[in-house]
Amino acid sequence: MLDALNNLVGGFAHVLSGGAVFHAFWATLVGIIVGALPGLTATMGVALLTTLTFGMGHDVAMLVLVCVYVGAIYGGSRSAILLNIPGTPASAASTLDGFPLARQGLAGRAMGISTSGSWLGTLFGTMILALFAPSFGEFALQFGSYEMFWVAMFGIVIAGSLSGGDPLKGYIAGFLGLFVATIGQETNHAYARFAFGNADLAGGLGLLPVLVGVFGVAEVLSSMRGQAVKAVASKIDSVIPRIADVTKHWKTILRSGALGTFIGAMPGLGEDIAAWTSYAAAKRASKEREKFGKGSIEGLMAAETGESACVPGAIIPVLTLAVPGSAPAAVLMAAMMIHGLNPGPMLAITAPEFIYQIVAMLVVADMVKMVYGLVLVRPLLWILLIPRERLMPIVFVLCTVGAFAITSRLFDIWVMLGAGLVGFILRELRFPMAPLVLGIVLGDLLDKNLLRGLVLSGGDVTPFFTRPISMGLCGLTLLAALWSIPGLANLLRRRKPSPG
Amino acid sequence: MSEVEAESPFDGEKAPASPRADLITAAVLFTLGVAIVQQAIAMPRFVEQSGTGLTAPGIVPGFYGVMIALLSLGLGLRAVGRGGWAVQGVATAGTGDGRRLAIAALLGVLYSGVLVGRVPFWAASALFVFAFTTVFEWDQAPERRLRRIAEAATIGLATGITVMLVFENLFLLRLP
Numbered sequence: 254m255l256d257a258l259n260n261l262v263g264g265f266a267h268v269l270s271g272g273a274v275f276h277a278f279w280a281t282l283v284g285i286i287v288g289a290l291p292g293l294t295a296t297m298g299v300a301l302l303t304t305l306t307f308g309m310g311h312d313v314a315m316l317v318l319v320c321v322y323v324g325a326i327y328g329g330s331r332s333a334i335l336l337n338i339p340g341t342p343a344s345a346a347s348t349l350d351g352f353p354l355a356r357q358g359l360a361g362r363a364m365g366i367s368t369s370g371s372w373l374g375t376l377f378g379t380m381i382l383a384l385f386a387p388s389f390g391e392f393a394l395q396f397g398s399y400e401m402f403w404v405a406m407f408g409i410v411i412a413g414s415l416s417g418g419d420p421l422k423g424y425i426a427g428f429l430g431l432f433v434a435t436i437g438q439e440t441n442h443a444y445a446r447f448a449f450g451n452a453d454l455a456g457g458l459g460l461l462p463v464l465v466g467v468f469g470v471a472e473v474l475s476s477m478r479g480q481a482v483k484a485v486a487s488k489i490d491s492v493i494p495r496i497a498d499v500t501k502h503w504k505t506i507l508r509s510g511a512l513g514t515f516i517g518a519m520p521g522l523g524e525d526i527a528a529w530t531s532y533a534a535a536k537r538a539s540k541e542r543e544k545f546g547k548g549s550i551e552g553l554m555a556a557e558t559g560e561s562a563c564v565p566g567a568i569i570p571v572l573t574l575a576v577p578g579s580a581p582a583a584v585l586m587a588a589m590m591i592h593g594l595n596p597g598p599m600l601a602i603t604a605p606e607f608i609y610q611i612v613a614m615l616v617v618a619d620m621v622k623m624v625y626g627l628v629l630v631r632p633l634l635w636i637l638l639i640p641r642e643r644l645m646p647i648v649f650v651l652c653t654v655g656a657f658a659i660t661s662r663l664f665d666i667w668v669m670l671g672a673g674l675v676g677f678i679l680r681e682l683r684f685p686m687a688p689l690v691l692g693i694v695l696g697d698l699l700d701k702n703l704l705r706g707l708v709l710s711g712g713d714v715t716p717f718f719t720r721p722i723s724m725g726l727c728g729l730t731l732l733a734a735l736w737s738i739p740g741l742a743n744l745l746r747r748r749k750p751s752p753g
Numbered sequence: 754m755s756e757v758e759a760e761s762p763f764d765g766e767k768a769p770a771s772p773r774a775d776l777i778t779a780a781v782l783f784t785l786g787v788a789i790v791q792q793a794i795a796m797p798r799f800v801e802q803s804g805t806g807l808t809a810p811g812i813v814p815g816f817y818g819v820m821i822a823l824l825s826l827g828l829g830l831r832a833v834g835r836g837g838w839a840v841q842g843v844a845t846a847g848t849g850d851g852r853r854l855a856i857a858a859l860l861g862v863l864y865s866g867v868l869v870g871r872v873p874f875w876a877a878s879a880l881f882v883f884a885f886t887t888v889f890e891w892d893q894a895p896e897r898r899l900r901r902i903a904e905a906a907t908i909g910l911a912t913g914i915t916v917m918l919v920f921e922n923l924f925l926l927r928l929p
Contacts, residue, residue, distance in 0.1 A: 646885035
């Protein structure tokens with residue numbers, strides 16, 4: 254306990270030293286702007302900013318990326334409230350009550366609710382991370398190759414089942430991602446898989462160029478294809494959060510915080526599902542259900558708290574299992590690897606203080622976000638009005654720089670273009686992107702652990718199913734897969750006794 | 754999303770792909786899955802090195818290929834069940850302007866694939882931003898066209914120079 258407290262104090266001292274606060278301010282601002290602009294997502298923001306952090310020390314780099322992540326998820330609510338367009342997919346649930354409030358002349362109050370809900374949500378999730386991540390990390394030390402294989406499989410299955418509404422397409426996207434990760438030299442024999450004699454392909458497809466393509470280029474194409482965004486609330490009342498809005502809905506805040514953090518900790522689900530689930534749970538529990546969708550303060554509070562609590566939640570499995578809880582967390586994990594950090598069970602041994610540094614970074618980002626929530630209203634309104642015809646080419650230029658910068662290969666720019674085109678087509682065909690990203694990120698983990706497990710057992714597959722933790726994870730994976738079969742899920746639901 | 758009561762206000766955007774589109778997608782993905790399996794089988798097994806052949810490079814991608822083929826078979830059968838075989842017409846699912854999409858994609862490929870690496874990066878970026886903005890704003894209010902072109906040129910130059918200064922001088926990164 255004392256060790257944990259010492260580490261926590263050390264984490265804050267470390268994060269608040271030097272010019273870190275300056276970095277926190279600019280990075281959170283960038284995050285909020287990226288999140289607020291429709292067409293730019295948190296994932297894209299973290300991916301593009303990863304490029305900028307190459308020259309930084311890993312602690313400053315992580316602070317910058319955590320701030321961008323936290324800021325972007327919050328920033329999405331601005332356009333959700335003012336434009337009725339979610340800045341990021343995570344803010345879609347906020348449009349339901351945020352925009353009606355703005356139409357009633359309460360845009361400022363809605364933004365105040367969003368600020369307080371988001372602030373409390375991130376704080377709640379961060380508290381859970383600080384309390385449970387270290388002990389869960391120690392528990393995860395018991396995981397061997399067999400268990401890690403199932404952790405990766407569970408991530409793909411659960412993300413495929415829940416992230417897009419069509420589990421079949423989710424699974425296909427997940428396996429496509431896993432396949433992409435196999436391209437290039439494998440580790441055992443340095444054999445170049447699917448390279449066809451091409452030296453660039455033998456080097457593999459870089460994670461960052463693929464992610465920048467899938468989230469950056471595909472977003473630019475989607476944005477330019479769609480209809481232009483119009484209409485913005487011009488009059489804004491006070492944005493200072495009201496204490497009564499918080500105290501009256503404390504149960505909603507706690508429930509949404511817990512739900513958001515839990516969903517964040519599930520591999521690959523992410524902020525949008527956290528927001529929708531929190532919103533739905535608040536609606537079920539509310540005495541004023543009829544107000545939901547017509548400007549309910551409770552509804553907006555639930556969505557904002559849920560999505561923001563999801564951010565620290567999504568970082569928990571990154572730190573403890575090397576499995577990301579959301580798409581932006583996947584990019585954050587990739588950035589950790591690029592910076593030489595080794596997320597996963599060994600982190601509790603090699604750098605236990607890093608978990609507390611991340612806690613401190615999240616708290617700092619949350620505080621800075623609060624400050625911007627109070628002062629950054631009118632400038633953001635102006636930024637929201639930048640026409641996409643002028644914004645998107647600049648985003649495309651940044652994507653190109655982001656894809657090239659890590660290894661300085663022109664080939665990576667072609668990878669970005671290809672990934673962007675494929676990502677765009679898959680989106681148009683309603684394939685969810687979260688399992689694809691998770692597949693790309695988890696591919697190496699799954700590949701190594703499956704082969705290592707087989708070698709250790711001399712080709713015997715039974716340890717994958719008989720070791721206690723393996724068996725539990727395998728059961729969870731199967732349950733998640735079976736639950737996604739429509740007929741079977743309905744059958745199970747029908748068997749439940751009806752209340753009363 | 755099945756447990757969620759609230760409806761997304763963007764249901765129109767999230768309308769499911771047509772059965773026809775799913776059927777074509779399934780066919781393409783099934784072919785890909787089979788091709789992956791075929792390539793995986795053709796990979797060397799390195800039995801002499803490992804003794805067991807359990808570290809053969811083709812095992813894992815082969816497994817993925819089988820899964821992609823099986824799942825896309827499922828997608829195809831589901832599409833047929835939903836009338837994908839009978840329905841004739843457009844295979845795409847999304848809404849929007851295809852012309853705008855084609856122009857954006859073409860300009861993007863010309864910039865990233867042709868200009869970058871051949872022309873100084875700042876100049877390529879300035880040219881791309883200028884062309885992109887001008888083309889997409891061309892049809893708006895013709896009486897203000899000249900002013901918009903001048904603005905596009907300014908934005909292009911500012912982008913090219915700022916990106917070069919920020920990335921190369923401030924963050925010490927190499928640009929293409």
